[in-house]
């Protein structure tokens with residue numbers, strides 16, 4: 001991660017559908033921000049949408065009063081469900097980036113810097129049923145990733161490990177998924193394929 | 196900063212309650228308020244505070260229990276969503292008259308948008324109607340502080356206090372200091388005073404006069420007075436904001452520099468608006484922009500349409516959430532700044548919500564449509580509202596209305612001499628909440644319909660809170676389990692049968708029997724019992740019946756459109772259906788759905804075929 005400067009102010013959108021562990025991912029990132037001594041405010045989707053509908057979290061690191069990201073101001077986006085990208089793309093600022101879970105390049109669009117991983121396929125192959133969220137995060141944080149991020153994979157590991165006592169199995173699965181994403185990302189960025 | 200932890204707004208409110216010595220906390224779950232009570236239970240466990248924490252059967256009962264604790268001198272609180280306050284409005288209005296001894300906070304979480312509610316109603320309007328002061332937080336941290344402020348206000352004036360967070364506060368996460376708890380002794384004292392606690396109309400007039408006098412005092416109470424965000428800035432115009440709109444305004448005005456030119460005030464207590472503040476505002480500014488959700492509560496109290504710009508003057512839209520993009524446009528218009536503000540991101544579209552893979556409700560709805568293909572299907576509030584997608588939900592009004600609407604449809608059609616199948620659906624928790632009185636009514640009036648109680652032993656939509664039938668409470672403590680069949684029978688229903696909807700063919704046959712009974716004898720009840728697939732507390736896991744799709748699949752899409760299990764995926768290339776192994780729950784029900792029998796139960800262990 002030494003090739004990237006960690007920003008201390010960052011606005012992020014995490015987008016997916018109910019059941020993909022968006023809330024878990026949002027809280028993990030928020031706790032990691034706190035772990036790094038940064039102020040954080042986030043906004044989550046609860047209720048009906050959690051039943052398979054569109055679920056979007058806003059995460060603002062570095063002392064923002066409002067929990068919501070305005071259109072055109074997000075630095076980056078973690079897209080767990082490719083079909084959401086077109087809908088939520090207006091959140092991104094002009095030089096914003098996206099890390100996306102998608103089986104193919106169908107949702108690839110002109111404009112934002114974007115990298116893609118088929119996290120669902122990796123989850124299936126490695127028997128990590130609930131792992132899509134952390135696989136995508138590992139991919140985003142892998143060495144060689146060009147996207148600036150407020151924390152490192154090491155920070156995520158530490159925060160996950162601090163929960164080991166209370167949420168053992170979930171933590172083990174999450175760590176495995178994170179590693180799977182990191183591993184895929186490490187070779188991916190070396191080869192730097194287009195879509 | 197390192198001692199900070201992440202809390203949702205609801206967790207922060209719960210922390211505030213426990214830290215401030217709240218002894219009795221009650222709630223009925225409802226988005227966006229549901230996590231308040233479960234967090235109180237968690238903080239109680241962590242701190243060992245002496246508390247009674249309960250999920251009440253509905254909001255009215257919950258409010259009455261917490262209120263009564265407050266008249267014995269204890270600090271207490273009740274939490275609910277805004278439509279829950281409608282249910283609890285009867286005791287709420289009277290509690291304002293009789294007042295309290297210990298601090299009493301009613302937390303009613305509003306849902307501008309609405310994101311997960313039937314209405315966008317503003318609980319502050321009900322507080323005005325009740326003549327109860329309101330605190331309106333802008334963030335989790337402030338919501339927690341307002342619990343302390345609220346208890347003090349409540350005790351000083353012996354009045355209930357409404358704490359009104361909105362979705363964006365309840366479900367915002369923020370770094371806040373960890374819980375600090377020092378135990379305080381519990382002392383209870385109920386002084387009999389019938390003219391107060393059992394007041395007749397004569398005394399109620401006195402109480403009303405006292406209430407009006409209390410409000411006048413509360414309108415000059417220093418601790419809850421409006422805050423000036425940018426002291427020293429002067430202009431002929433000013434902005435007044437409250438709740439999360441104040442957070443949006445602060446951020447946007449800082450980003451755009453308006454914070455240096457336009458006076459910004461944050462109102463903490465929108466009702467009653469501080470009287471000196473109101474007079475000073477009207478004397479100092481020609482134009483005042485008011486940013487508040489969802490109705491013009493502050494604006495009404497300013498009552499000078501020449502100077503105010505808000506909901507009542509049409510400057511701010513009467514409906515919908517005040518999202519930051521809207522706040523930005525309003526602030527710029529008000530300040531006379533031209534140029535484009537970013538258009539809000541369209542939140543409609545994308546995948547629509549659907550029942551989980553393996554959800555037993557899907558099976559019940561499918562069976563209902565088979566048994567009564569031309570029926571009318573009143574339904575209710577819960578996950579099962581999503582039976583809409585299956586065409587098996589025709590009406591949803593409010594909690595418990597499935598039963599009364601079924602009766603209403605029956606009576607209306609009867610008058611016209613028409614007989615039709617009516618199959619109503621209601622969840623177990625909703626049945627306990629508000630379904631029993633209309634069922635008694637249906638029995639006395641002999642309304643002919645079938646009520647299917649979708650009993651998954653949990654309150655699923657809001658996060659799997661226990662129901663009275665579960666036998667364990669908010670703290671996981673054992674409770675007396677109430678039996679749904681017994682209740683149904685006691686209402687006078689003469690056809691009541693329990694079955695597992697995932698035994699699909701048998702369940703369809705049972706519904707047909709119930710329909711036949713209803714047409715000749717009166718209301719019939721079928722209890723569809725099968726646990727929720729995502730309930731981690733469920734006692735028995737349902738049997739696993741993994742399925743596979745044979746080459747016989749014709750690609751007709753029937754299972755995808757009529758059964759709509761999200762784990763059944765239509766493969767556009769191969770023109771056939773496959774099963775998504777990441778999400779399939781192995782419930783095995785779709786075997787009965789495929790018209791050509793191409794979905795079969797898997798015979799051998801392992802070797803799953805996608």
Ligand code: SF4
Pocket residue numbers: 051549550551552553554555556578579651655656727728729730
């Ligand atoms: S959460 Fe439970 S009740 Fe709700 S849709 Fe899923 S399985 Fe059904």
Ligand code: SF4
Pocket residue numbers: 552553740741742760761762763774778779780781782783784785786
């Ligand atoms: S077995 Fe069939 S109905 Fe059940 S979850 Fe899997 S695909 Fe859906």
